[in-house]
Amino acid sequence: CIDKATYYAIDSDIEKIASSITSQNELVHFYGGIVRLAAHDFMDHDRNSGTPYGSDGCIEWNHEVNKGLQTIWCNSCPLTKLYKKTYSYISKADFWVISANAVIRQLSKNQSFDLANTFLWGRKDAASCQGAGDRIPTGTGCREVEDTLLDAMGLQWRDAVALLGAHTIGKGHEAFSGHDGYWMPTVADSLVFDKKYYEELILRTWRSRNIGTKEEDFVASTEETHEHPQMMLKADVCLLYNTDRKYPCCSKTNRFLHGVNECDWEEVLSNKKCPSYAKNDSRMEAVRAVLEYLGGISPNDNQGPFYKAYATAWFKATTNGHDNLKSIRRTCW
Numbered sequence: 085c086i087d088k089a090t091y092y093a094i095d096s097d098i099e100k101i102a103s104s105i106t107s108q109n110e111l112v113h114f115y116g117g118i119v120r121l122a123a124h125d126f127m128d129h130d131r132n133s134g135t136p137y138g139s140d141g142c143i144e145w146n147h148e149v150n151k152g153l154q155t156i157w158c159n160s161c162p163l164t165k166l167y168k169k170t171y172s173y174i175s176k177a178d179f180w181v182i183s184a185n186a187v188i189r190q191l192s193k194n195q196s197f198d199l200a201n202t203f204l205w206g207r208k209d210a211a212s213c214q215g216a217g218d219r220i221p222t223g224t225g226c227r228e229v230e231d232t233l234l235d236a237m238g239l240q241w242r243d244a245v246a247l248l249g250a251h252t253i254g255k256g257h258e259a260f261s262g263h264d265g266y267w268m269p270t271v272a273d274s275l276v277f278d279k280k281y282y283e284e285l286i287l288r289t290w291r292s293r294n295i296g297t298k299e300e301d302f303v304a305s306t307e308e309t310h311e312h313p314q315m316m317l318k319a320d321v322c323l324l325y326n327t328d329r330k331y332p333c334c335s336k337t338n339r340f341l342h343g344v345n346e347c348d349w350e351e352v353l354s355n356k357k358c359p360s361y362a363k364n365d366s367r368m369e370a371v372r373a374v375l376e377y378l379g380g381i382s383p384n385d386n387q388g389p390f391y392k393a394y395a396t397a398w399f400k401a402t403t404n405g406h407d408n409l410k411s412i413r414r415t416c417w
C-alpha cells in the first residue's frame with residue numbers, strides 16, 4: 085500500500101536532498117535527471133510488441149541513449165540511497181514516478197502543480213528489458229516522436245507536445261547525449277517547471293548547430309546565452325517547423341543583432357528558413373498544441389493549459405500497459 089503520508093514523505097525527502105546541493109548547475113541536473121529517469125522508464129512502452137515494457141523500473145543502463153542516468157541512479161547516488169534505506173518495499177517504477185512528481189511539484193509555479201491526485205501505484209519491476217534502449221528516442225526529429233510517443237505509446241500529438249514541455253527544466257550534456265546546453269536562457273529558468281519552453285520555442289531565433297554530426301540540433305541566437313549555450317533538439321523545434329523536411333535551417337530569417345542576421349553567426353543560414361507545416365499536415369496538431377500551451381497572448385502567467393495537458397499526458401504515459409493500478413489511500417492503517 086502507498087498512502088498519502090508515504091507519497092509526501094518521498095516528496096519532502098527529495099526536497100531535503102535538493103537543499104543540500106549548493107551548485108545551481110548540479111541542482112538543475114539532479115532535478116532534471118529524476119524526471120528524465122522516469123521518462124526513460126515509460127518511453128520504452130510499445131503497445132504493438134509482445135514485450136510491451138513501459139514503467140517497470142527497468143532501463144538498459146549501458147545503452148548509449150541512457151548515458152547520464154547513472155549519475156542519478158547508482159549505489160552512491162542520494163536518490164538510490166534514499167530508496168534503499170527507506171522505500172525499497174515499493175517498486176522502483178512507482179518510486180521513480182513519485183520522485184518525478186515531487187520534482188514537478190517543487191519546481192512548479194507557486195509549487196501549485198501537484199500530480200498526487202492522479203497518481204496510481206502498483207507497478208511491478210521487471211528484472212530485464214532487453215532492447216528497451218533501442219525504443220528511446222534520441223532527438224532526430226518528429227518522425228521519431230511519431231514512432232515512439234504516438235505509434236508505440238499510443239499518445240496524441242497534444243500529449244507528446246505537453247510531455248516535451250518537461251525540457252523546460254534540466255539540461256543537455258556534452259558528455260552524455262552530446263547536446264550541450266540548457267533549453268532555457270538562464271540556469272534559474274531551468275529550475276522552474278512552467279510553459280516557458282513553448283515561449284522560447286516560438287519567440288527565439290533557432291539556428292542549426294552540429295550540422296552533419298549525430299548531435300545535430302539547434303542553438304539560440306541571443307546575447308543572453310553568456311553563461312551557457314541555449315539549445316533545442318530537432319525533436320523540440322519540429323513541433324513548430326518541418327525540420328524533417330529541411331535541415332540545416334533557421335527559424336526566423338529576418339532578425340538582426342549588431343547588424344548581422346541572427347541566422348548567420350556561425351554558418352550562413354539566412355537563406356534556409358525552417359519551413360512551416362502545410363495546413364493539412366497531421367503535425368499541425370502539434371503546432372496547435374504549442375500555441376494552446378502558451379496560455380494566451382504573451383506575456384502572461386497562465387500555466388493552466390500546459391499543466392492540464394501535462395497531467396493528462398503524464399497519467400497516460402506512466403500508466404501505459406498497466407491495468408491493475410490503485411489510487412493512493414488516505415492511510416494504509
Ligand code: HEM
Pocket residue numbers: 112113114115116117119120123151152221222223224228229247248250251253254255256257258260261262263317319
Ligand atoms: C522525443 C522525445 C525525447 C527526446 C528525443 C529527448 C531527448 C533528450 C536529450 C538528448 C536530453 C539530454 C540528455 C543529457 O545530455 O543529459 C534530454 C534531457 C532531458 N529530458 Fe528528454 N527527450 C525526450 C522526451 C522527454 C520526456 C517525455 C521527458 C519527460 C516528460 C523528458 C525530460 C527530460 C529532462 C527533464 C531532461 C534533462 C535531464 C538533465 O537535466 O539531466 N524528455 N532529453
